[in-house]
Amino acid sequence: MILQVTVTKYLPTNVYFYVDEESKHGFIIDPGAEADKLKKVAEERGFVMEKILLTHGHFDHIAAVNELQEAWGAEVYMQEKGKIYAENPAWNLSDQLGKDIILHDVNYLPDNAVITLKDKPDFRLQLRHVPGHTSDGCIYYSEQDGVAFVGDCVFRESYGRTDLPGGDEETLLSKITERILTLPKETVLLSAHSEETTVEHEMKMPWYAGRLK
Ligand SMILES: [Zn+2]
Structure with missing residues (x-):
């Protein structure tokens, strides 16, 4: 099951709980603020959160x-390119908040890594590297559920800004085309700052024209 909780302390960010219905064990994606609220959601529903997955290292995705x-x-x-964002407030942009955020204990994963629950390897997500908004940008894809958590790569009828450290527009558009728009057309894309969309819908956007095969 997927539960979306919007946190609003900084920018409104969609945080996702991705949880196995049977065991109630799962992952949280991009806890960007309001740890107390997120803890309460998990506690009330009996969730056991095994892993915290980050789509990239901006403050509004990592603050909690x-x-x-x-x-x-x-x-x-x-x-695996996330270390500079995890450890440098000028890169994760928390230096602009007046309260530096540094993550000390992070596991870095290569492209295509598969993340599973400890006792249930069938419950899994695949990391797909989609740089361009940041150099460490990635999405987490569930083939089984036909859904991808896309962070700030794709928004409904839009895409992430590319003027921040490590960003590059040409890279973002080409990587979205290669790594997201090649997923099955019906795949639901769950973004951090917009309503959901699908691969099929985003393929129609003019900025991908000429890139799609
Ligand atoms: Zn971002």
């Missing part, structure tokens, strides 16, 4: 990580 990591004993995962 340290507190949740400690509360849940969960492991934190990012794409």
